Amino acid sequence: MLNRYPLLAAALLLAGTGAHAQAVNNVTEVVTSFGGYWQSSTTAKNTVKPNNSHDLLAFSLNGIRYSTGVDDAVLESNKLTFTPAQFKALPVLAISGAIGNNTKVGLGELYDNVANGASSPPPANDIPFYLRDGRNGLNLGTGAANVPNGSLDFSISDVVTSSLGDGTPDILVTQIADPAGSQDQYQFLDANNQVIGNTVTVTFTSITPVGSWTADFYEASQRPMSLTTGFRQTDRDLRLWAADLSAFGITSANVGSIRKFRVLLSGNSDLAFVAYNAQTATFSNPPLPVTLSSFGGQATATYSELTWHTAQEVNSAAFEVEASLNGRAFEVVGRVAAAGSSTQTRRYTFRHTTTQPGPRYYRLRQIDQDGTSTYSSVITLTPRRGPGAATVTAAPNPFHTQLALYVSSPGAVPASATVTLSTLAGRTVYTHDFSGSLSPAAVLALPGLPALPAGVYLARVVLDGQVTVLKIEKK
Structure with missing residues (x-):
């Protein structure tokens, strides 16, 4: 509905051993990377509400905690027990519905470092990107809200037969908001778009919240996108359910025919990602x-x-x-x-x-x-005032905890420098101004560099008005 945006995240979880699985079950706890470590559950909701990008690290179901492989070291350092696994976002094949006035891009309220206001310039209007950003594509702080009535297809193949009915969740669906009364449907398809097994239908009003987040919702029907007053700095609930492949009627006889995973959208659906366990299946990932x-x-x-x-x-x-x-x-x-x-x-x-x-x-x-x-x-x-242009290189690249930029200027010596690090989506994560004269072979060691998640970043270096943007990688 127009005034409700349940941000839905679907993740294919294909792993584990155990007894015969039940159908759809409530997830009772999540652990994410917000603030370094954020834990919340149905019985102990965290009063802190994530307002930026944060990646799913683990979730609990039927008394068992499963990691996503994004950062198991964080779970270990906080003395959490878990069953390890490895998940990555699935690529979007197609969105059948037309983007209309009600479709939004949902971002953590401080995703752009602007408190209670719109980003300038606006965030990129790129729904497929927000469905696979973050470490392993598992960013819970971005997504597409109110995806149009129709279908959303994800590529999938070569599911491991031993994952069937093993008691471990194969499908994890996460919803962030006040749920509407409408239903979404989920199904596996073969190469001819025929349903394999059966379709699972879920009504989110029956799922208990495990926490809340704070988000801005931009109008996806506009280029560039705009942020209206009624959809900024809004709080939404986080809900999750999970199911085994057997709930979809998947068996050893038909599992080899799987080529797609499809979500039949009600028009009020909001997706953050669909992901798979890389340890038990092979997927195309263009x-x-x-x-x-x-x-x-x-x-x-x-x-x-x-x-x-x-x-x-x-x-x-x-x-x-x-x-x-x-x-x-x-x-x-x-x-x-x-x-x-x-x-x-x-x-x-x-x-x-x-x-x-x-x-x-x-x-x-x-x-x-x-x-x-x-x-x-x-x-x-x-x-510029001088005849020559400076060149900038980064080292080490990839970097771990320390990063330096090396400046070589054949012409006039730059008098000042500003360095800004941002994500590929344009969110600023670090900035520093260097004052005083720089030598023709200056070294800009970045002080106070925060503990950034692994991934690719852009370093924007301004030297007396000359701008250089470098692609760097954090290990």
Whole structure:
């Protein structure tokens, strides 16, 4: 319903041993990475409400706690007993319904570091991304709310026969909000889209909450997305249920025919992810359409020279270059054709003729061949005073707890530097200003670096107005 957004997360859990499984059961506890460690249950709800990205670390069912493999060390350091497993997000094959006014992207309220307000620029409008972000794709703090009435398909194959009826949950569905009275249905399909076994129907009002979170909901029908007053900083409940494959009528005779997992959406459905246990099944996991590894440039008195690199491209059509005088209102100033599909590093350049004397703001709109698009983060360029441009490299890369950026300047020595780290979705996780003169071979050791989750980040380095964006990896 329009005023209720139960954020639903479905995860395929294929592992374990034990007695014959029951059908659908309530999950009684969850452990996530919020604040480093967050635990809440049906009998002891945590009063702290996650308001940012947080990955599912473990859940409890019928008195047994199962890890997701995201960070078992956190569970061990907090003296929790658990049955270990390994889960990863499934790729989205197709969403059949049309995105309308009621469809939203749900993000933790501080996902963009803006308290009780909209992000500037708005978060990327990319529902498939939010269904597989976070460590192993298991981020519970992002998702798609009120996915249109229709179906959502996920790719799956080669389910291990020994996982059938073993007493361990094979399907885990998580809902975050006040549940509507409508029902969602779940089923496995073969290569011809025929149902294998039977369909499971769930009404979420019968599931007991294990905790709550605080979220913003952006209008997914708009590009860029907007955040309206009634859907910001809102609290929603977290509910989970689980089932064994046998609840779907899956047997050793038909398990080999499974090719898809389908959710039949009621129109009030809200998904965070669908995942699988990598220890017991093999799934196709195609890459994101375009991986932007760097985006930067330099400005002169008469033009801005923009440069970006992609690590891979799948069915990409073009890049539109957008410019702004104030960092808020953008307009298209150029278009560059994309490679289409490529697994090689690609370099693109674009020169924008302009005499704007102050800061110049730029972003890229990457357009796929099917017409969908995503935005890059915004970079800021200021005309340089000297003739040479500095180069920046990161080491070590990947890094663990310490990271340094090395600056080499063949021209004028930069007088200042600002370093910002952000997620691929544009959320800032660290920033630091370096004051004083920098040597031609300066080392910017980043002080006070927080304990970041493993994954890929973007380092944005501003040297006297020259911006360089580097792709770095946290181990």
